[in-house]
Amino acid sequence: MPFTKTRLASTVLSTLLVLGLISSGANAAPSPTALTEAPAETLPLNDLRTFAEVLERIKTAYVEPIDDKTLFENAIKGMLSNLDPHSSYLEPDAFRELQESTSGEFGGLGIEVGLEDGILQVIAPIDDSPAAAAGLEAQDLIIKINDQPTKGMSLMKAVEQMRGKPGTSIRLTIARDGRKPFDVTLKRAIIKSTSVKSQLLEDGYGLIRISQFQVNTGAEVAKALAKLKKDNKGQALKGLILDLRNNPGGVLQAAVEVTDHFISSGLIVYTKGRIANAELRFSATAANASDDVPLVVLINGGSASASEIVAGALQDHKRAVVMGTDTFGKGSVQTVLPLNNDRALKLTTALYYTPSGRSIQAQGIVPDITVERAKISQEEHTLGVKEADLAGHLGNGNAAADKRAKTDKQQTPRLQDEDYQINQAINLLKGVNVLQGQKAP
Incomplete structure (x- = not known):
């Protein structure tokens, strides 16, 4: 069917009705002539005509038939995804998953993501999740999902691809700190996050x-x-x-x-x-x-x-x-x-x-x-001689305390011995306590 001005006017009217910009009452619909004369500051008629024309061209010329409902939902998704990285249109599954995620149990990889220059970026992996176990880090770029590039992919589309049935696998291609990209295979799971x-x-x-x-x-x-x-x-x-x-x-x-x-x-x-x-x-x-x-x-x-x-x-x-x-x-x-x-x-x-x-x-x-993230390592002890090493040295009466201190050193490594930032935090707190203890009463 040829694309005529009459059909365009009809499509514009339909679009206005759907968007709620005019009333659907029997006496409210203006004629095509009235539309043309509407004040530009109250109704962006040229933009609406363009939208309606695009809608009509897709319906008549796209390689496969596509229904109005799908076209309008796609238009809504586009409106929101181009506002900012965090606004989105939630269809029933996505809406349900969002509600589940705030209650503490949901399915997926256990990873919070956003968009950085059109590329999927890791904001943070969630503790005790497949993403955390695989070693994903904040600011990693996910450049491919199952070999499909994420450049230009919407955030919602990327999230949909990473979700799936628990127990199924997914392969992510990661770019980190200018290194050569590498693949990570993760197995989806029900994420039970302990807050x-x-x-x-x-x-x-x-x-x-x-x-x-x-x-x-x-x-x-x-x-x-x-x-x-x-x-x-x-x-x-x-x-x-x-x-x-x-x-x-x-x-x-x-x-x-x-x-x-x-x-x-x-x-x-x-x-x-x-x-x-x-x-x-x-x-x-x-x-x-x-x-x-x-x-x-x-x-x-x-x-x-x-x-x-x-x-x-x-x-x-x-x-x-x-x-x-x-x-x-x-x-x-x-x-x-x-x-x-x-x-x-x-x-x-x-x-x-x-x-x-x-x-x-x-x-x-x-x-x-x-305090940057770092590994804690101790230098090798050089050979040294202390008073306690000398033959016939005098004791100090603290044998029991010395034995306890020696036993403590032989215990398994503590969290602060493996995490440099926690180690530095404890050192700072100890310093605060030392200073407070030195204050005059």
Whole structure:
């Protein structure tokens, strides 16, 4: 059928009706002539005509028949994917998986991804996931999925390809730090992410690791603080490390609740957007589950979104020393807006700001002390002679203590002996305690 002005006018009217730009009432539809005379500032008629013409050309000339529903859904996906890397149109499966991911159990590889210059980039692998076990790192570029290049691929399309039935395998081609690209084969699994883990390290120093911010993360941190105190024989901790490395973020309210455990007053975070309900402010309550324990927050390039809210707030309040490397820099808030037919929009609706008014969008949180990731290795001991090596040396009456110290050195390696950044955090906390102990009463 030839493409005529009459058919174009009809398609424009149909498009306007679908987009909700004119009423579908019997007396409301204007004539093609009226459309032409509509004010340009209120109705982008030229753009709508172009859209309608493209729609009609695809329907009549595309190599295979394609229905209107598919064309409009593709148009919606294109509208959202070109706004920013985090806005998207969620079809039923994707909407359901998003809801599952915030509750702590979902299927896939256990990896948070975004787009960097049109190429898929790892934001952070999730703890205890196939991605973490395979050694994927923050800022890795995924240049191929099962030999298909990701350049120009939409984020939603890439995520769909990486999802699949648990137990099935997928091959990713990774580019890292200018090295020659290499392949990694992963097996999909049901991801059961434990949001919070805690450990008493040594001499009254504790560690809380948050892998991502889920609905119950705030309550889990409160439990972890209580458990650390119990493990420390009921005594207050000498220092605490809050590990947010490779934490891709999650639920905003959970970040607020976690921060509230460490400060007793003041602003935690605020958001600014174009709509009224995007203007939010969150402040601390008087309760403080941490008992003002000296605090170091660890961050790196895989710390994003909610992680940056926590680190930025504690940094602004001078409540913690932030240590590590610059964070990812995702300072936007996404709101999930349910639609009909079990679909939803994930739409960027606001930017968030730290208490001092900093926006970290595309900049990130800069640590107070920069500590790069490194391996701990000790130099070989040179042959040396000490007093205790001399024949007939006098004892000091501390034989029992010496025996305990020797036994402790023979124990299995500690976490701080294998993780350089945690090691440095403990050293800093020890220094703080030494200085506080030297203060005059």
